[in-house]
Amino acid sequence: MATDHAIGIDIGGTGIKGAVVDLSTGELVTERVKVRTPEGGRPDDIVSATRELLAQLDGAVSGAGPLPLGVCFPAVVKAGRTLSAANISREWIGLPAEELFEGAFGRHIHFINDADAAGYAESRFGAARDARGLVILTTLGTGIGSAFLYDGVLIPNTELGHLELDGADAEDRAAYSAMERESLSWEQWAKRLQRYYRHLEFLFTPDLFVVGGGVSKHHEQFLPLLELGTPIVPAVHRNNAGILGAAALAVL
Numbered sequence: 001m002a003t004d005h006a007i008g009i010d011i012g013g014t015g016i017k018g019a020v021v022d023l024s025t026g027e028l029v030t031e032r033v034k035v036r037t038p039e040g041g042r043p044d045d046i047v048s049a050t051r052e053l054l055a056q057l058d059g060a061v062s063g064a065g066p067l068p069l070g071v072c073f074p075a076v077v078k079a080g081r082t083l084s085a086a087n088i089s090r091e092w093i094g095l096p097a098e099e100l101f102e103g104a105f106g107r108h109i110h111f112i113n114d115a116d117a118a119g120y121a122e123s124r125f126g127a128a129r130d131a132r133g134l135v136i137l138t139t140l141g142t143g144i145g146s147a148f149l150y151d152g153v154l155i156p157n158t159e160l161g162h163l164e165l166d167g168a169d170a171e172d173r174a175a176y177s178a179m180e181r182e183s184l185s186w187e188q189w190a191k192r193l194q195r196y197y198r199h200l201e202f203l204f205t206p207d208l209f210v211v212g213g214g215v216s217k218h219h220e221q222f223l224p225l226l227e228l229g230t231p232i233v234p235a236v237h238r239n240n241a242g243i244l245g246a247a248a249l250a251v252l
């Protein structure tokens with residue numbers, strides 16, 4: 001397999017998924033494989049589940065040496081250490097996660113925040129390709145993840161899902177999980193998104209918003225309901241963006 005291939009793995013609250021990516025095209029060159037995130041999301045259990053998934057991917061590209069490997073995760077990640085735990089076990093706080101995974105898998109890994117990976121993927125291969133100025137990508141899922149890209153350069157760990165807005169953590173009200181939990185209609189949810197994106201616009205005056213997460217496939221149900229001064233577009237890679245970005249960042 002050519003050296004412009006890498007493996008991306010996206011660890012989430014419900015599933016861990018991965019694939020081999022062609023970095024020249026941004027396409028998956030294997031099936032996307034997936035395992036369930038172990039109950040409780042504890043570090044050792046996640047390492048074991050990820051090892052199982054990696055074995056399947058390594059098997060899919062047998063013949064080559066181990067490919068570069070990027071892993072993205074729903075937490076602040078600084079110098080390979082996970083510093084927060086909003087929707088996962090608190091045991092991740094302060095953990096040298098990159099080192100833990102490298103020790104367990106016996107190879108070099110690049111460990112990053114999941115929304116940063118998704119933002120980088122959209123900037124390199126998707127909705128924000130060639131965009132200038134400030135692009136803010138948000139992922140609407142269990143939580144809200146965010147990525148800042150300025151002229152295509154990633155500014156990591158922005159954590160805009162945890163802005164305090166109207167006395168609440170923004171993701172508790174505006175993530176897709178809030179819509180499901182409270183059985184909101186698209187219109188009701190869009191009102192919360194309007195409040196959230198308007199606030200981001202006020203704080204940062206971005207040039208483009210990109211909206212990711214699985215729900216972005218239904219973008220026509222809620223994006224047209226938003227009234228903003230900033231263009232807002234759906235992500236192109238949705239559930240694969242974390243995989244693509246993790247793989248691409250692994251070789252930087």
Ligand code: BGC
Pocket residue numbers: 073074075076084086087113114115116139141142143144145146159161171
């Ligand atoms: C976490 C972020 C993560 C986002 C999306 C938030 O709760 O704090 O680190 O990017 O969820 O998974």
